[in-house]
Structures are given as structure tokens and as C-alpha cells.
Amino acid sequence: MVTCVNDAMFPETGKAVVTLLRRLGVDVEFPEGQTCCAQPMVNTGYLDEAVPVVRTFVSAFEGYDAVVTPSGSCAGSARHQHAIVARRSGDPGLAAAVAETSPKVYELSEFLVDVLGVEDVGASFPHTVAYHPTCHSLRMLGVGDRPTRLLKAVRGLRLVDLPQAEECCGFGGTFAVKNADTSVAMGSDKARHVRGTGAEVLVAGDNSCLMHVGGLLSRQRSGVRVMHLAEILASVSDNGDRK
Amino acid sequence: MTATFVGMPAFPVAARAALADTQLRANLAHATSTIRAKRLKVVAEVDDWEQLRLAGAAIKDNTLLHLDEHLLRLEESLTAAGATVHWARDAAEASAVVAAVAKSHGVDEVVKVKSMATAEIDLNEHLAAEGISAWETDLAELIVQLGDDLPSHILVPAIHRNRAEIREIFLEHMAAAGRPAPDDLSDEPAKLAEAARLHLREKFLRAKVGVSGANFAVADSGTLVVVESEGNGRMCLTLPEVLVSVVGIEKVVPTWSDLDVFLQLLPRSSTGERMNPYTSTWSGVEQGDGPQEVHVVLLDNGRTRALADEVGRQALRCIRCSACLNVCPVYERTGGHAYGSVYPGPIGAILNPLLKGVGTTAQTDSLPYASSLCGACFEACPVRIDIPSVLVDLRAQVVDAHRGGMPKPEALAMKAAALTFGSGARLGAAERASGLVGRLLGRAGRTLPGGRRMLGRLPGPGAAWSDARDLPQPPAESFRAWWKRTDGGRHE
Numbered sequence: 105m106v107t108c109v110n111d112a113m114f115p116e117t118g119k120a121v122v123t124l125l126r127r128l129g130v131d132v133e134f135p136e137g138q139t140c141c142a143q144p145m146v147n148t149g150y151l152d153e154a155v156p157v158v159r160t161f162v163s164a165f166e167g168y169d170a171v172v173t174p175s176g177s178c179a180g181s182a183r184h185q186h187a188i189v190a191r192r193s194g195d196p197g198l199a200a201a202v203a204e205t206s207p208k209v210y211e212l213s214e215f216l217v218d219v220l221g222v223e224d225v226g227a228s229f230p231h232t233v234a235y236h237p238t239c240h241s242l243r244m245l246g247v248g249d250r251p252t253r254l255l256k257a258v259r260g261l262r263l264v265d266l267p268q269a270e271e272c273c274g275f276g277g278t279f280a281v282k283n284a285d286t287s288v289a290m291g292s293d294k295a296r297h298v299r300g301t302g303a304e305v306l307v308a309g310d311n312s313c314l315m316h317v318g319g320l321l322s323r324q325r326s327g328v329r330v331m332h333l334a335e336i337l338a339s340v341s342d343n344g345d346r347k
Numbered sequence: 348m349t350a351t352f353v354g355m356p357a358f359p360v361a362a363r364a365a366l367a368d369t370q371l372r373a374n375l376a377h378a379t380s381t382i383r384a385k386r387l388k389v390v391a392e393v394d395d396w397e398q399l400r401l402a403g404a405a406i407k408d409n410t411l412l413h414l415d416e417h418l419l420r421l422e423e424s425l426t427a428a429g430a431t432v433h434w435a436r437d438a439a440e441a442s443a444v445v446a447a448v449a450k451s452h453g454v455d456e457v458v459k460v461k462s463m464a465t466a467e468i469d470l471n472e473h474l475a476a477e478g479i480s481a482w483e484t485d486l487a488e489l490i491v492q493l494g495d496d497l498p499s500h501i502l503v504p505a506i507h508r509n510r511a512e513i514r515e516i517f518l519e520h521m522a523a524a525g526r527p528a529p530d531d532l533s534d535e536p537a538k539l540a541e542a543a544r545l546h547l548r549e550k551f552l553r554a555k556v557g558v559s560g561a562n563f564a565v566a567d568s569g570t571l572v573v574v575e576s577e578g579n580g581r582m583c584l585t586l587p588e589v590l591v592s593v594v595g596i597e598k599v600v601p602t603w604s605d606l607d608v609f610l611q612l613l614p615r616s617s618t619g620e621r622m623n624p625y626t627s628t629w630s631g632v633e634q635g636d637g638p639q640e641v642h643v644v645l646l647d648n649g650r651t652r653a654l655a656d657e658v659g660r661q662a663l664r665c666i667r668c669s670a671c672l673n674v675c676p677v678y679e680r681t682g683g684h685a686y687g688s689v690y691p692g693p694i695g696a697i698l699n700p701l702l703k704g705v706g707t708t709a710q711t712d713s714l715p716y717a718s719s720l721c722g723a724c725f726e727a728c729p730v731r732i733d734i735p736s737v738l739v740d741l742r743a744q745v746v747d748a749h750r751g752g753m754p755k756p757e758a759l760a761m762k763a764a765a766l767t768f769g770s771g772a773r774l775g776a777a778e779r780a781s782g783l784v785g786r787l788l789g790r791a792g793r794t795l796p797g798g799r800r801m802l803g804r805l806p807g808p809g810a811a812w813s814d815a816r817d818l819p820q821p822p823a824e825s826f827r828a829w830w831k832r833t834d835g836g837r838h839e
Binding site for chain 2: 116119157272290304323
């Protein structure tokens with residue numbers, strides 16, 4: 105599951121996942137029927153509107169051994185919210201399909217560490233990096249230190265501590281526009297902490313959060329860039345290239 | 348006190364004003380980070396903290412399942428112990444009971460223990476309308492009352508004030524309410540506390556009627572419990588001749604062994620202490636000791652409405668510790684006033700709509716959206732209230748309450764998204780359009796290290812995002828298009 109945000113806005117992250125998983129010997133498919141996990145609708149309160157999207161999700165991903173996604177938030181949505189949407193639909197068939205698909209959904213770092221059993225994915229990225237643990241990966245999925253274990257095994261990468269790392273960046277989906285002022289206040293504090301680390305790159309497992317913090321860092325002309333975890337793990341050359 | 352939450356604007360509007368107050372931001376950041384650190388330290392000391400949380404949640408859930416039986420048992424025990432039990436459906440009924448008791452003793456003032464239930468029902472305003480002054484005796488509540496202010500935190504209602512501001516309030520307003528502050532009052536905490544102590548002592552010794560809430564009500568012994576830090580509560584509970592306690596019906600616990608769990612959970616979660624300094628318990632009337640006339644008002648005021656909500660009823664487990672406020676990144680930046688209720692923060696964002704009902708006011712309906720759903724509140728809650736899940740459920744209730752009328756732009760956008768996300772082909776078409784926009788923008792914006800082009804301020808609906816944040820320029824080719832063109836990257 106590449107996710108709608110990555111599909112439309114961050115295709116490089118999706119390509120990085122494909123490169124990385126193939127390098128580790130995984131047979132990767134992109135079911136073209138996939139669209140979105142339905143989280144934007146569910147978290148804004150539009151459950152009826154989420155029903156067709158969850159139907160599309162389960163029909164796109166049925167029959168696979170694992171559904172891997174470069175997003176803690178979308179994985180959390182599939183694992184914890186699809187059952188709510190299925191209940192809303194009143195369709196036992198959809199509920200059964202969700203019960204079948206949801207447990208097979210993995211956030212990328214979970215799949216690498218727990219299913220493939222690797223921490224050193226053979227990557228090289230000689231830069232100073234700060235890691236922001238996104239809320240849903242941390243508190244909804246409980247990925248713990250899997251992402252940092254993966255990062256620490258990357259050649260040349262220097263991982264610096266991000267102060268108050270576990271505090272939310274303020275993205276929050278439609279919260280970012282419905283409560284834009286509060287969202288920006290939270291993100292500004294996150295950006296300030298990032299700048300204080302001296303890191304060249306801020307890395308996270310969710311591009312939506314990075315779009316928010318990265319948007320602030322860009323507006324501030326901070327010179328810090330944001331990158332998805334997958335892109336760093338796929339990188340094998342000094343400049344972040346995958347080939 | 349004339350300050351009121353009535354008529355407060357919806358959260359985003361109130362938050363904008365609060366966010367601009369730099370002194371408030373500094374006061375809150377300092378106070379919440381201090382309490383957070385204390386809480387983490389004392390919680391880490393308890394090996395079976397998670398077991399305690401589970402026990403707390405289970406006791407509350409089981410009690411709520413048979414709430415009617417436990418309440419009748421409580422009434423029976425209280426009555427046997429010499430207390431008079433009153434049942435109040437709402438704020439007006441509860442306030443009328445308190446006013447009637449005060450009037451039956453011919454008093455024009457009462458002293459109060461810090462109590463969320465009486466704040467919830469605006470008891471002070473109701474009593475003032477009957478010509479009765481209600482004096483707050485908790486230090487922070489006193490600061491709020493003297494400053495004609497509103498509480499902004501459950502445990503620390505004056506958390507938005509620093510000591511310099513408190514000194515000003517004491518110097519300006521104490522005289523009108525009783526013993527004045529000394530002219531040479533400094534902003535040293537000990538001097539401020541001493542001024543409050545002398546001011547309040549006069550009121551404790553004079554008052555004939557005390558008013559309290561209760562943290563817990565033990566059904567099998569008819570015992571009310573008040574947990575506090577200052578001892579002012581105990582003065583109110585023991586010195587007056589008459590005591591009236593307004594108790595939410597969800598405060599009942601079956602037995603003292605159930606209470607045990609909460610007396611471990613509450614102080615660690617709220618003040619970050621192993622044990623609170625004062626725990627007062629009383630069961631009805633004790634001849635010759637303490638108040639000789641004891642009234643208990645059992646308050647519904649929306650609690651049975653919350654109980655009927657399948658997902659939201661877990662909010663009735665709340666023991667008002669404030670841990671969720673102290674860890675909330677939204678609360679830390681906006682403060683409590685923005686929530687427009689005596690219950691602010693994450694718990695307020697669910698409790699207010701649950702008690703008042705969804706679809707009644709725009710202010711209440713804005714509260715479930717006052718969260719980034721980061722989940723820090725659930726992690727900190729000592730009774731495991733899954734606040735993010737309740738918030739999401741309430742958002743669905745808000746949307747459902749407004750279905751049928753003229754759809755808002757947001758509802759139309761969601762319907763359009765549901766259609767687009769209904770098939771991969773339709774999403775692909777939408778992405779080609781966005782890629783076209785990206786190409787049309789060409790070299791607009793700026794290039795970041797790494798090569799990504801960023802767009803600056805956007806017009807129209809994009810402004811909510813782009814007023815403060817750049818947006819990456821849409822890529823010319825979506826992942827989906829790339830996969831198709833290159834056969835999954837095999838033919839780049």
C-alpha cells in the first residue's frame with residue numbers, strides 16, 4: 105500500500121520501498137485498484153463516505169501475504185479503524201473481509217524487523233539525521249525503536265537525539281487546516297527542536313507529518329530537508345541515490 | 348464572580364486568541380512540563396502501574412454497568428449514617444438544593460472546597476442570584492475568583508497565571524472580599540500563600556455552611572472522600588455546622604478495597620506525588636464531631652446521557668486527575684479557556700459533548716476536532732480512557748447530526764474524495780490533473796536541498812495550509828503512473 109499521499113505527492117517514497125524490498129528478496133506488487141486507507145474520512149467524522157473506500161481497500165489487497173506501507177498512520181487506520189467502518193456499513197461480508205486483511209497490514213519498519221528479521225538493510229547515507237517518531241507509529245502501532253535500529257545500521261549515518269521527540273508535530277490530518285493556528289504552533293516548536301539538533305535531514309515514517317514540519321522548515325529557510333525513512337534505507341550512495 | 352464560559356466562540360477561534368498570548372504560552376509550557384516530569388518519575392516507581400490502570404478501568408466499568416444498584420446502596424448507607432440524600436437531574440435542581448439548605452440556616456455566605464461538579468453547574472452564580480456569596484478556599488480557585496477569571500485547568504485552575512500576576516490580583520481584589528493583602532506583598536510563593544492563608548482563615552472561622560464535591564463515594568459505607576493538597580478542603584469539611592456535597596453519580600465506587608486502587612492512581616497522575624497531603628473521608632453525621640447536618644446531592648446533569656453512549660461512556664471513568672491535560676500538545680499551547688468549559692483539554696473535548704449532547708451548539712461540536720489525535724492522553728490516563736477513539740466517534744456523531752441540510756464545503760469535499768478513492772482508475776485521473784498543475788507551475792516556488800520544489804503562499808482554500816507552511820509542488824508523475832510506465836520499475 106503506497107498510500108494516497110505518497111502516490112500523489114511523494115512517489116519517490118513508494119519507489120524507495122519497491123527498491124528496498126526487492127533488494128531484500130521480497131516479491132513486490134502494486135495492486136492498481138488501491139486508493140486510500142479512508143483515514144481522512146474516518147478522522148473527520150465521515151463514516152458513510154469511508155465505506156466505499158474501505159471496500160476498495162479490501163478488494164485491492166485480498167489474497168496477499170502481507171500489505172506493507174510506508175506510513176504508520178495508514179497502517180494504524182487499516183488495523184484499528186477499518187472494523188469501525190465495516191460495522192457502520194452493516195455489511196457482514198465487509199466486516200469479514202476487513203478481519204481477513206487488517207492483521208496483514210504492516211508499517212515498513214515492522215515488516216523489515218519483525219517479518220524479514222533484518223536491521224541492516226545494506227544502506228549507506230553519510231549525513232547527520234534526526235528521527236521524529238510519528239504519533240500513530242509510536243502510540244497506535246507501538247513500533248518502538250525499530251526505525252532507529254534500522255537507521256543505526258545505515259553506513260555513514262549519524263543519528264542525533266531530537267529533544268521532546270515523542271511530542272506530536274501538529275499535523276493531525278484535517279486538524280492541520282481545521283485548527284491551522286494550533287497545528288502551526290505545535291509544528292513550529294517541533295521545527296525549532298529539529299533546527300537545534302544541527303541535523304541536515306529530518307527523517308520519519310510518515311510523509312504527511314513530514315509535509316507539515318518540512319513545510320515550516322522550508323518557509324523558515326532553515327536548510328534542513330525532510331526525508332522518509334524508506335528513502336534513507338533504500339539509499340546506497342553518498343547523495344541518497346538508490347542505484 | 349461574573350466571568351462565564353457561556354457564549355464562548357468555537358475552539359479554533361478561541362485558540363487563535365490564546366496562541367497569540369506569549370505570557371500564557373510561557374506560563375503553560377513551564378507548568379505543564381514541570382508536572383509531566385513529576386508524573387513520569389513517580390509512575391515509573393510503580394512496578395504494576397499497568398495492572399493498576401487495568402484495575403481502575405475495570406472497577407469503574409463494572410460499577411457503571413450496575414450504576415443504579417450502587418447508587419441506591421449509597422443512598423441507603425448515607426441515610427443510615429444520618430445524611431440527607433437529594434437527587435438532582437440538572438444544574439438548576441442541584442443549585443436549588445444547596446440554596447435551600449443555606450437559606451434554611453439564614454446564611455448569606457458559604458465556604459467551598461475545590462469541586463469540579465459545583466463549577467460544572469455554575470453553583471456560585473446560582474447562589475449569588477439568591478443573595479448568597481460562595482467563597483472559594485482552594486488557593487488557585489481563590490485566585491480565579493478574585494480575578495473575576497475563569498478556570499483553565501482541572502487541578503490547577505490558575506495555571507495560566509504566574510506569581511507576578513497573582514500578586515497583582517491579591518493587591519487589587521482581596522480587600523473587596525474580606526481581609527486585604529498586605530501593602531508590601533511580594534511575589535514570593537510563601538508570601539502569596541501567607542496572604543491567602545490569612546484572608547481565608549477569617550472565612551473558615553465565620554462560615555456556618557460548607558459546600559464540597561467528592562472525589563469518590565463509597566457505596567457500602569456511605570463514605571464521601573475528598574483528596575486535596577492544601578488542607579483548606581479539610582477546614583471546610585470540618586469547621587462549619589452544615590455541609591452540602593454535590594457529587595456526580597459516576598463518583599460511586601462499591602467498596603473501600605475499590606477505593607484503594609484509585610487512591611494509588613490519582614495522586615501520581617495528578618500532582619505527580621506518591622500520596623496527596625490530605626485525604627478526608629466522612630460518613631454522614633458523627634455526634635459532636637464535624638458538621639451536624641450533612642446533605643449529599645447526587646447529580647446527573649448529562650451523565651446518564653453519556654452512559655447511554657456505547658463508545659463514549661468510558662469517559663465516566665474519569666477521576667479528574669488532569670494527566671491528559673498536562674501531556675496534551677494542544678492544551679499546552681492554547682490553555683484551557685479555549686475549550687469554553689470547566690473541563691478543558693482532551694477529557695473536556697469528549698466530556699462536554701457527551702454531557703451536553705452533540706449537535707446543540709457550534710462550540711460544543713468544535714471540541715472533538717480540537718485534537719491532532721496524537722494519543723498522548725490515552726497513554727497517560729490512569730483509567731485507560733481511549734480518548735482518541737472517543738474523539739473520532741464523536742466527530743462521526745457531529746457529522747451525522749448535520750446530515751440532511753445544506754452540505755458544507757467540507758462535506759462536499761468528503762463526498763468527492765469518497766468517489767475518487769472509490770477506484771484506482773478515478774484516483775489516477777485525479778493525479779494526472781494534479782501532475783498537470785505541477786507542470787503548469789513549472790519553476791514556481793523554491794528548490795530545497797535534495798531537489799524538491801516547494802510552493803509558497805497559495806490563494807483560496809489552500810491558504811489555511813500555506814499561510815505558515817510551504818507545500819511541495821505536486822510531482823509531474825504519480826507513483827501509480829510511474830509503476831504503469833515502467834512496469835513496476837523493471838523498465839526505467
